[in-house]
Amino acid sequence: MELFKSFISTMAYASLGFSVAAAYLKINKIWKRKHIAEVADSVSIMGNVFDIIPLSFFALNFLFVAQWQGMIDSIIWIFAGVLSVLIGSRLWVQVDRNKTFWTRVKEALKLEKSEVGYLATSFFRPSGGELILEIFARFAYIDQDLADREKELIQSFADTWHLDIDWEQHKKLAELEQSVSFIKTRDTVARYLKTSPPAEQVAQLIDVLHALVKVDENVSDQEALILGEVHQFLLSYMDESNIEAKFTVLIAPQNRDQDTAIAALLPNIEKIAVAGGSGYLVGSYYSQDFAEVICDQYRALGFLTIDLVGDATGIA
Numbered sequence: 001m002e003l004f005k006s007f008i009s010t011m012a013y014a015s016l017g018f019s020v021a022a023a024y025l026k027i028n029k030i031w032k033r034k035h036i037a038e039v040a041d042s043v044s045i046m047g048n049v050f051d052i053i054p055l056s057f058f059a060l061n062f063l064f065v066a067q068w069q070g071m072i073d074s075i076i077w078i079f080a081g082v083l084s085v086l087i088g089s090r091l092w093v094q095v096d097r098n099k100t101f102w103t104r105v106k107e108a109l110k111l112e113k114s115e116v117g118y119l120a121t122s123f124f125r126p127s128g129g130e131l132i133l134e135i136f137a138r139f140a141y142i143d144q145d146l147a148d149r150e151k152e153l154i155q156s157f158a159d160t161w162h163l164d165i166d167w168e169q170h171k172k173l174a175e176l177e178q179s180v181s182f183i184k185t186r187d188t189v190a191r192y193l194k195t196s197p198p199a200e201q202v203a204q205l206i207d208v209l210h211a212l213v214k215v216d217e218n219v220s221d222q223e224a225l226i227l228g229e230v231h232q233f234l235l236s237y238m239d240e241s242n243i244e245a246k247f248t249v250l251i252a253p254q255n256r257d258q259d260t261a262i263a264a265l266l267p268n269i270e271k272i273a274v275a276g277g278s279g280y281l282v283g284s285y286y287s288q289d290f291a292e293v294i295c296d297q298y299r300a301l302g303f304l305t306i307d308l309v310g311d312a313t314g315i316a
Contacts, residue, residue, distance in 0.1 A: 043088030141174035147216035247291035
């Protein structure tokens with residue numbers, strides 16, 4: 001038994017080398033960049049102080065009971081914590097050289113206080129929260145009529161997620177993009193899906209969109225149309241729909257000016273060969289009615305637009 005205790009004691013002393021190495025590696029990573037303001041701001045002074053306080057008591061306790069390994073280990077991490085506090089106080093940041101130590105600490109703590117809730121909030125905020133709010137706002141304005149209940153419902157999500165929503169900006173955007181509102185709304189949903197949200201979140205989004213269009217007890221034709229298309233779009237993402245997006249919309253440019261205009265309007269659009277020439281593949285949709293509305297919106301912009309059933313890439 002004594003031999004075992006002696007072995008453990010020896011290994012405890014040897015383990016101090018690991019503590020020294022760990023402390024060195026952690027400090028070394030930021031020590032090299034200690035003069036950079038962003039690096040200094042990334043160090044939590046409060047977090048390190050909360051480390052130093054109990055470590056100090058541990059060190060004293062180990063001293064009183066003659067537990068030297070524990071005392072030395074505590075001192076190592078106290079030293080590392082003090083260095084971190086100095087770095088976090090911007091001691092080596094050039095622009096703050098003329099400030100007193102306590103002034104720098106006060107400013108660092110003020111910044112940290114403003115950010116202290118960020119991590120906790122992020123756990124309750126869905127990925128793509130800003131895009132989801134944009135989808136909600138576009139749905140609410142799809143008929144150019146924002147009902148009070150729609151606004152209240154969307155605002156409740158924004159408040160819960162601690163996100164700002166500029167209603168005046170959304171109103172101006174809806175008026176400006178009225179002629180292409182369906183296009184922009186579906187494109188926003190597509191951008192959201194490109195963030196690879198979890199299927200559970202997408203399912204919840206479907207439920208909320210249904211609730212949103214019905215919340216004012218008046219489902220407009222525009223709301224019904226966009227909801228039907230987006231519903232199938234989201235189900236397809238979740239692999240729960242056997243319905244294919246078979247209604248394809250093409251823009252057939254009539255001259256070079258239209259080619260230039262289309263490239264400016266839709267920078268990532270695909271140009272394909274079609275019978276009699278070439279055209280731009282706007283997209284494929286689940287609803288024929290929706291595809292026809294998309295055609296109408298592009299026609300209103302002066303483009304010759306064609307609604308085809310099936311895969312347009314096979315047309316030549």
